[in-house]
Amino acid sequence: MTAHYLFVTICVALSLLACFANAQLSPNFYARSCPRLQLIVRDAMRQAVNGEARIGASILRLFFHDCFVNGCDASLLLDDTGTFTGEKNAFPNKNSARGFQVIDTIKTRVEAACNATVSCADILALAARDGVVLLGGPSWTVPLGRRDARTASQSAANAQLPSPFANLTTLTSQFAAKGLSARDMTALSGGHTIGLARCTTFRTRIYNETNIDPNFATTRRATCQASGGDDNLAPLDSQTSNRFDNSYYRDLVARRGLLHSDQELFNGASQDALVRTYSNKIAAFALDFAAAMVKMSKITPLTGTNGEIRGNCRVVNSP
Numbered sequence: 001m002t003a004h005y006l007f008v009t010i011c012v013a014l015s016l017l018a019c020f021a022n023a024q025l026s027p028n029f030y031a032r033s034c035p036r037l038q039l040i041v042r043d044a045m046r047q048a049v050n051g052e053a054r055i056g057a058s059i060l061r062l063f064f065h066d067c068f069v070n071g072c073d074a075s076l077l078l079d080d081t082g083t084f085t086g087e088k089n090a091f092p093n094k095n096s097a098r099g100f101q102v103i104d105t106i107k108t109r110v111e112a113a114c115n116a117t118v119s120c121a122d123i124l125a126l127a128a129r130d131g132v133v134l135l136g137g138p139s140w141t142v143p144l145g146r147r148d149a150r151t152a153s154q155s156a157a158n159a160q161l162p163s164p165f166a167n168l169t170t171l172t173s174q175f176a177a178k179g180l181s182a183r184d185m186t187a188l189s190g191g192h193t194i195g196l197a198r199c200t201t202f203r204t205r206i207y208n209e210t211n212i213d214p215n216f217a218t219t220r221r222a223t224c225q226a227s228g229g230d231d232n233l234a235p236l237d238s239q240t241s242n243r244f245d246n247s248y249y250r251d252l253v254a255r256r257g258l259l260h261s262d263q264e265l266f267n268g269a270s271q272d273a274l275v276r277t278y279s280n281k282i283a284a285f286a287l288d289f290a291a292a293m294v295k296m297s298k299i300t301p302l303t304g305t306n307g308e309i310r311g312n313c314r315v316v317n318s319p
């Protein structure tokens, strides 16, 4: 069997979309054009996480929300203007997406080292990985060579980013629409082992649901009243929200998932066994999470001469 034939066979097995999307990304993309890139990103992320551990979580979420809307193309980073509607004010992002200033800081330093060379999309991909590592999570090699979008889509952000009120069927099909399996989805949801959520996203769960540890519900109600205080925060991982470990899955097994969507992964259906496995075997989770992050990072990137290398991550280059 020739190498080419083998490649095509593997591509068909993995689905053509995934294969072609990956074809032009490479971990060495900036090896010559910006050799210090990864050090610059890592140092800036270390400073940011030392200042506020939650930043690691916030940047991971930005990357997820970027990739799920027309691919990992930094569309999420574009600011709204009088004549441009971006994704920042889409429902899943408004009043909760954060960490944009950290990306600006990194971009400024990267531009100083290698002007007009590295995309905002690649900076976000590296920063998300580093945030996870700095909080004690697994590492992975980030494929690079993405370019930045000149457009964004608020309507796609509203339609395609999963809701905390969604059921397992809806969540599974939203991930499938991005080429991600149910297993990828359950591993990626482990991102909720770090970070915080607003009361408005979990109020119904702690007041009105039955598949919840009653002590946990009582504890959460203390800072999330039946009405008011919508922006009050609670940890997505009840034990160690600044540590990237597997305690999120132990919470799910104990019916202490914070979001309705979290608990859907352990509610007597298809993902229960995998959640149990991750709750017992941190190495299995770490391996699957890293692999799924690489897969997510390859969702329909702009490559070659498509898109652009933005000079400022918040605005498209002038024509």
Ligand code: HEM
Binding pocket: 054, 056, 057, 058, 059, 060, 061, 064, 095, 096, 098, 162, 163, 164, 165, 166, 171, 188, 189, 190, 191, 192, 194, 195, 196, 197, 198, 201, 236, 259, 261
């Ligand atoms: C499975 C579907 C998912 C749903 C429904 C969901 C929903 C949410 C919600 C509602 C919040 C809180 C936002 C707020 O306070 O308004 C949140 C936070 C967060 N999500 Fe997800 N999420 C999902 C998957 C993911 C994935 C795949 C990742 C990353 C791999 C991720 C990473 C995070 C992180 C790190 C935070 C905390 C951010 C911070 O503290 O700033 N989520 N998510």
Ligand SMILES: *[C@@H]1O[C@H](CO)[C@@H](O)[C@H](O)[C@H]1NC(C)=O
Binding pocket: 115, 116, 311
């Ligand atoms: C950086 O690149 C941009 C776009 O090519 C250019 O306009 C700018 O002058 C360059 N800045 C420096 C300091 O070289």
Ligand SMILES: *[C@@H]1O[C@H](CO)[C@@H](O)[C@H](O)[C@H]1NC(C)=O
Binding pocket: 167, 168, 169, 170
């Ligand atoms: C899941 O939610 C969707 C959309 O709200 C709904 O149409 C569907 O019936 C629900 N499925 C189950 C199994 O509850």
Ligand SMILES: *[C@@H]1O[C@H](CO)[C@@H](O)[C@H](O)[C@H]1NC(C)=O
Binding pocket: 203, 204, 207, 208, 226
């Ligand atoms: C709980 O359910 C009841 C009955 O459907 C509803 O009136 C109430 O607003 C709900 N409370 C919350 C916090 O979702």
